[in-house]
Amino acid sequence: MAESLQGGRSFRSFAEHLLSQQIWCWGQDIMRPDGNWLLEQGFQRERPPVDRKKCSSVYTLRLSEDRCVILRGFGVFWGDKRFGGVFLRRFEFQPLYSADSSLECPPWSEEDMPEFSAAANPSDLAGQTLLLDLIDWIRSYEEQAIDQLGIEYRQAVLNKWDNGRRPIVPAADVIAAWQHVSDSLSSEFAKSKSAASA
Numbered sequence: 001m002a003e004s005l006q007g008g009r010s011f012r013s014f015a016e017h018l019l020s021q022q023i024w025c026w027g028q029d030i031m032r033p034d035g036n037w038l039l040e041q042g043f044q045r046e047r048p049p050v051d052r053k054k055c056s057s058v059y060t061l062r063l064s065e066d067r068c069v070i071l072r073g074f075g076v077f078w079g080d081k082r083f084g085g086v087f088l089r090r091f092e093f094q095p096l097y098s099a100d101s102s103l104e105c106p107p108w109s110e111e112d113m114p115e116f117s118a119a120a121n122p123s124d125l126a127g128q129t130l131l132l133d134l135i136d137w138i139r140s141y142e143e144q145a146i147d148q149l150g151i152e153y154r155q156a157v158l159n160k161w162d163n164g165r166r167p168i169v170p171a172a173d174v175i176a177a178w179q180h181v182s183d184s185l186s187s188e189f190a191k192s193k194s195a196a197s198a
Contacts, residue, residue: 015093015181017167019076021158022138023090026071028157029145030059037149038071041141046106055108069137070103074110077103078134083126086134087116094118095131128189132182139178146171 029037038059039045048055059071066081079085079101087096089110096116107113146154154171162168169177 011181011184012093014177016091018169018177018181019088019093020090021161021166021169022142023071023073023076024161025142025145025154025157026059027073028160032149032153037145041144043071048106048108052108058106058108063137066101067133068102069134070107072107076134076138077107077113078130078137079103080130080133083130086127086130087113088134095127097127097130128185132185132189135178135182135185139175139182142174142178146175 026038036045038061041061043059043061046058046060048057056073060068061071062068068079070077070079073090075087075089077085077087081101083101085098085101085103087098088094089096096118098114098116100114103112103114105112142154151171154174158168158171
């Protein structure tokens, strides 16, 4: 059994492994034998053009007129017209921010992504809100997947991800793990705000 993500790891390492695991889960949800779960949840699939045929499809979910989430194998983008956009690259939990809440062209590869700033100001409410909203959406996605598809389905997906070397968060702990990430970030933001106003 692979090493647990809980205990003994830095927060950033924990979040990086959890995000990578989550992106694997989205890919498996697309290939679910009983049907593409992302499409069932309202995602729009855009297939690559002929000149980008080696790329995989882009999945976009419009949550409202103002907010959207875009899933790729190399990361996840969250956009909100009020605040801009945030991108989390797979294998790195280093939020990248943009003033743009939407992408001009489908992100077939990372080269199609717009310019991002490496970090938001510690007291930047917009950047904090974008990141926390994305994390909370991921947690809600997992709640719905486990509720509707069953914890056995999610654990079976994770069993395929477990190569004996990767740290794994079991299906029963995934929702709590994303809540932990949200709580930790909220605490960090609060400390940064206090330090900035001191």
